[in-house]
Amino acid sequence: MTTNKRGLAEQLWDFFCSLRLTIFLLIGLALVSIIGTVIPQGPQREYLATISETKIRLYSSLGFFDMYHSWWFILLLYLLTLNLICCSIKRLPRVWKIVSEPVLVMDESFERTLSNTQELKLKGGKSELKDRVSAALASEFARPVVTEKDGVIHLFAQKNPWCRLGVYVVHFSIIVVFIGALVGSFFGYKGYAQIPEGGSVNQVMGRNGKIVNLGFDVRCEKFTVTFYDTGAPKEFKSILSVFDGGKPVAGLQNIPVIVNDPLTYKGVTFYQASYGQSDEGALYHLTVLNRKTNKAEKIDARQGERVALPGGAFLSVMEATQNVTPFMKEFDGPGAQVEFTPPGGQPEPFVILSDKYQSFNAQHGGDLLINFDGMDQKFYTGLQVAKDPGVWVVWTGCALMVIGIIMAFFMSHRRVWARISDDGVTVGGSASKNPAGFEMQFDDLVEKLNKA
C-alpha cells in the first residue's frame, strides 16, 4: 500500500519532470493559441452576426471569445510553470555541483570519459613540471588549482563555469515575466479618457467598464492633427497639463503628447490614442440682417443654446457642418440645422447656409435674413491610460531571458586537467558546448603546453 502510494507520488513527480511534457505543452500552447487569432477576441458584433447560434453558444462555453484568459489556457500556462519548476528542482543541484564543486582530479577512469586527451612531451621533475605547466595554463587558459594525491600532482583550470546556469536563468526569467504579468493584472489598470480641448478629467473608464479615480486632474489645453500632402496623417498632438490638488504640477504644464511619446505622472501614463470632434464646446457664428433696417449683427451661439435675435425672435443651432456637400449636393460651404422661433410663434426648423446663398437663406426668418458663417470646432483627444506596476518586473524578466539565452547558447564551460606523475604529463579537456570548436582549442593549448 505504502509502496503503491509512494509509487504514485513518484510517478507524478516524474511526470512533471519530464521533457516530453515540456514538448507537449509547448506544442499544445502553440496549437491552441491559433484559435484566438482566428476567432476575433472580445465583443465583436459584426463577427457574431456571421456565425450560427449553436457556434456562438459552443464558442462562448469554451471561452473562445476571450481565449487567452480562459481557465484552460491559464491552466496550460500554470502546468508549463509547474513543469519548469519541477525540472529545475530536479536538475539544478546536479548542475550546481558541477559549478561549485569541480572535479579537481583526473584519474584514469575519469580520463576515459573525456573526448580530448593528450600526453605532453615534457620531461623533468614533478615539482618543476608542475610550476611550468601551471604557469603556461595560467597564461594560455586559466589559473589552475593544484591537488596532490598519492604522489601524483593534478592541475585543474576552467573557464565560464557559470554559463552552465544559463538554462536556469532562462527558465527563471519566464517565471519572473509571469510574476510581472500577475502584478500588473492585480495592481494595475488600463483605461481610456476623452478630454475636450480646454476640459479636464480626474477619472478614467477602465477596460472592464469600471470608473477609476486618478487622484489628480489632467487638462487638454489643445489638440492638433497635421497631414502629409498625400492626406495620410503626420502627427496627432495633445498639449496636456497636470494638476494635483487643484495646483499645477511643476514640469508637467503644456506638455506635448504624441503617438510614441507619452506622459507619466504618479505611475499613470497617458498615451495619444485617438481624437475626434468635440460636440460640446463648438461655437457657431451667424450674421443676422434685419431687412427693414438693413442692420447686420454678428451673433455667436453654442450648440442647443437659445439665443435672442433682434426683434424678439429666438434661434438655436441644432447641428452644423463645415461642408454641406455630402448632405446637399448642389451646395457647398458651411451649413446649420437651426430652430427659429418668431416672436410669439411656434418654433420652425430649417437649414441655413453661408452668405453665398442669400436667396436660399431668405426663404425663412421673416424680416431677418440669417446667414451661417461657420464655426469653431473643438477637438477632443482620446488618451489610453495605463498604470502597470508590474512592468519593471516583466522587463527584468526579459533582460534575464536574453542574458540567460546568451549564456546557454554562446558560452561554453571549458575545463582542462593535467596529471603530472612519474610517467609524464597527461592533459584532458571537455567543454559544455561546441565540441568541434573545443577540439581545435584543445590541440592548440596542448601545443603551447608542450613548449612550456
Add this chain to the structure above:
Amino acid sequence: MSSSNLFNVTMVIYMVTTCIFFAFLASRNKAVGLAGTYAALIGFLIQTAAIGMRWKESYDQGHGHAPLSNLFESVVFFSWTIILIYLIIDFKYKYRAVGFFVVPFALFGMAWAQLGLDSGIEPLVPALQSNWLMYHVITCFLGYAAFAVACGISIMYLIRDKVEKGGGNSAAGGMLSMFPAIRVLDDLNYKAIMIGFPLLTLGIVTGAAWANYAWGTYWSWDPKETWSLIVWFVYAAFLHARITRGWVGRRAAILSVIGFAATIFCYLGVNLFLSGLHSYGK
C-alpha cells in the same frame, strides 16, 4: 541609377546564384560552389547599396526614414537578412550545397517585391515614428532569416534521410554527395536556430517594449503578437526536443520546417488573412 534598378540587378543575381548552386550539385565541382558563394556575396553587396540608396531617396523626398516601414521594404529587408545569415554560415562552415536550398528564399522575396508589390516610398504614419521600429524590425527579421536558413537545411536533411533510408537512388545519390553528412545537417539546423531563437526573443521583447511605450500595453494578444509567440513556442519545443531521446534528426528537422511555416504565417499570413494592429499600410 535608382534603388529600384539596383533591386532588379539584385534579383537577377540571386537567380544566377541559384542556377550556379544547381550546377554545383550537378557537376560536383568545388570551384562552381565557390562561384555560387561569390555570386551571393555580390548580390548581397548590391542589395545593401540599393537599400542604402532607398534610405537616401526617402530623405530626398523630405520625410526620411529607414526603409523598413511597408510590405515592399520589409520583404526586401527579409531577403537581405536571409543572404546575410546564409553567408555567415557559409563562411564559417563552407557547405556550399546549402546555398541551393536557401538562396531561393531570398530570390523569391526579391521577385515578389519587384514584380508584385507597390514600391512607393511613403511617409511614416504617427504610429511608426519611433526608433523602436528599427530595433524591432531588425531583430525580428534577422531571426526569421536564421529560421529560413534552418528550414533550407532541414529540407536537405529530410531529402538525404529519405534517400539513404530508401536504399539510395543513384541519380539523386550523385547530387547528394555534395550534401553535408546527415549528422552535420542536424547540427547546422540546430546552429541556425541557435542564432534565430535569441533574435526572435529580442524581436518579441522589443515589440513588447515598443507597444508598452506607444500604447501602454506590452502584450495584448493581437494576432501578430500571438503568432510570434506561437513561433517562439515551436522553436522552444525544438530546443527541448533535441535534448530528449528520440527527437533528434528527422523529427527535429520536421519541427524546424513547421517552425518556418509558422514564421511565414506570422510575417505574411497574419496581415493577409487576419486583422490587427500590424497591417502594412493597407
